[in-house]
Amino acid sequence: MPFRLRRKLRRLFRTRTQAGSHQVVTDIPGPTDGETRTVVVHLPGAYAEEVRRYPVIYMQDGQNLFDDGTSYAGSWDLSDELISASRLGADAIIVGIYHASQHRIAEYSPFVDDRVGGGSAEAYVTWMADVLRPIINDRYRTLPAREQTGVAGSSMGGLLSLYAFFRRSDTFGFAAVMSPSLWFARGAIFDWVQAQVFADSRLYLDVGAREGDRTLANVQRMRDLLIAKGYRLGERLRYVEDAVGVHHEHAWGRRFRKVLPVLLAISPPERRV
Secondary structure, three states, rough: HHHHHHHHHHHHOOOHHHHHHHHHEEEEEEOOOEEEEEEEEEOOOOOOOOOOOOOOOEOOOHHHHOOOOOOOOOOOOHHHHHHHHHHHOOOOOOEEEEHHHHHHHHHHHOOOOOEEEEOOOOHHHHHHHHHHHHHHHHHHOOOOOHOOOOEEEEEEEHHHHHHHHHOOOOOOOHHHHHEOOOOOHHHHHHHHHHHHHOOHHHHEEEEEEOOOOHOOOOOOOHHHHHHHOOEOOOOOEEEEEOOOOOOOOOHHHHHHHHHHHHHHOOOOOOOOO
16 A cells, blocks of 8 residues: 555544644754754643653654654654554654754764764764753653653764763663664774663664665674663664664655654564564
8 A cells, every 4th residue: 555545544533532643842942052942742632631751752753653744855754653652552752853954964963073073963962851851841741751852863863862872871761763873983982882882771772674785784783883782682782673664754654653662661572574
């Protein structure tokens, strides 16, 4: 069934409670002085009817998550995928952080690449953990403990999420690292991760088999490095190779319905998709 038709049919059958809602928030102080940053906050379907608190996931490239109109390459169509995850008992508040446009690569990169620059991830991760997170915890019914606070992203956002997972393990108790750009700065992330202390946290790592041999090999190398550091498959580490996956928002959105239960420790057995 064609993707667009499948998406329309899913929308026909979802209820208001299943779908939840999301709010675009434009008054968040940004990582640099005088800047404000837009975030989109997804609230689970029962948020308005219940008093329970929810885990929170801070996701990169927020304008690509829900709306084709704000995305530059098509959206993840995450609203529909969150319905599927909710049916498995996986509900969370999603905070999609809009990227910094021409400064996106700089914010998402922990290292300076001699070809494209970058290297501002330290300041960005500090802002995400110490400025944005307290605001979200104050405005919404969150579970603020590190075990209930995660970070996620794809491509350069995946690289950033892996960095944040280790750099602020005091804040983030889990991470989804999807199709990460491990090539950046000639693969500097490998030696950096090798040097980090083991964090007692949950990590999801994936790649599409159709993203290219180099990308696949890099992610497999990171998987092996993480296992050597003590992240056992099926326990603290979930690894997926998507046999039909490409480097695109639709592929990441399709996988996310299975990612969310893993991040929230509602984990199915290890398998390939």
